[in-house]
Amino acid sequence: MRAPDWLTARPVAHRGLHDRARGIIENMPAAAAAAAARGFAIEVDIQLSADGEAMVHHDAALGRLTEGTGKLADLTAAQLKAVAFRDTTDRMMTLSDLCTLVAGRVPLVIEVKSAFTGDRRLVRRMAQVLAEYSGPAVAMSFDPDQVLAVREIAPSLPRGIVAQRSYDDDYWQHLPLAQRNAMLGLRHGFHTQPHFVAYWIEQLPAPAPWIARNVFGCPLLTWTVRTTEQRQRAARHADQMIFEGFVPQP
Numbered sequence: 628m629r630a631p632d633w634l635t636a637r638p639v640a641h642r643g644l645h646d647r648a649r650g651i652i653e654n655m656p657a658a659a660a661a662a663a664a665r666g667f668a669i670e671v672d673i674q675l676s677a678d679g680e681a682m683v684h685h686d687a688a689l690g691r692l693t694e695g696t697g698k699l700a701d702l703t704a705a706q707l708k709a710v711a712f713r714d715t716t717d718r719m720m721t722l723s724d725l726c727t728l729v730a731g732r733v734p735l736v737i738e739v740k741s742a743f744t745g746d747r748r749l750v751r752r753m754a755q756v757l758a759e760y761s762g763p764a765v766a767m768s769f770d771p772d773q774v775l776a777v778r779e780i781a782p783s784l785p786r787g788i789v790a791q792r793s794y795d796d797d798y799w800q801h802l803p804l805a806q807r808n809a810m811l812g813l814r815h816g817f818h819t820q821p822h823f824v825a826y827w828i829e830q831l832p833a834p835a836p837w838i839a840r841n842v843f844g845c846p847l848l849t850w851t852v853r854t855t856e857q858r859q860r861a862a863r864h865a866d867q868m869i870f871e872g873f874v875p876q877p
Contacts, residue, residue, distance in 0.1 A: 630822040635867035639668040655717040668734040675749040680704035681722035731762025741770035754781040771815040787823040792830040831864040
């Protein structure tokens with residue numbers, strides 16, 4: 628199965644078309660609605676709640692955008708939907724809420740967040756929700772095991788790997804070296820069989836995504852595009868950009 632043409636047809640709004648100065652916060656209903664209104668695909672993140680729900684939120688814990696503290700995995704969906712956010716009256720959505728809001732108007736690009744523990748409950752819940760959704764959607768993750776889980780649990784759902792050239796920065800130090808090395812160079816590709824790649828703009832061009840794109844025919848998205856220079860690089864080396872901080876013009 629090849630990635631669908633609609634995946635790269637329009638720019639992808641990173642966590643929705645958010646603008647904190649206007650009270651439109653990332654991954655929230657207003658950000659999704661703003662992106663859909665302009666015809667942009669919507670990239671969102673999902674995390675697992677204590678009761679197994681797929682929640683639309685980037686961080687594994689409350690606090691950066693919200694009042695309160697605590698890990699999402701320790702709170703139920705009802706508790707998370709009651710959490711107050713700063714700068715908006717919006718509340719956290721479930722993936723099902725997002726599907727109802729978007730209603731197939733634009734594609735959903737869903738990043739499965741992972742603690743790299745082998746827990747596949749989030750993929751199972753996402754698959755359950757999307758089985759009832761008729762709109763265009765794809766799933767992706769940094770974690771090759773989650774991409775493999777999508778392949779095994781929802782084989783008809785287009786899947787992608789989110790990647791970068793190296794995993795030496797502080798963000799990745801919680802993972803064992805062997806696990807980080809296994810992510811290098813898309814070397815898991817014959818196992819996970821991704822339909823597309825989403826690669827860090829600051830590390831393009833790079834051999835692995837070039838091979839995936841030009842030899843194996845995997846469309847290449849690039850994240851997160853914010854500047855004119857990055858837009859120009861994305862146009863040279865990728866099929867479509869995942870953007871934030873501006874509104875692309877036709």
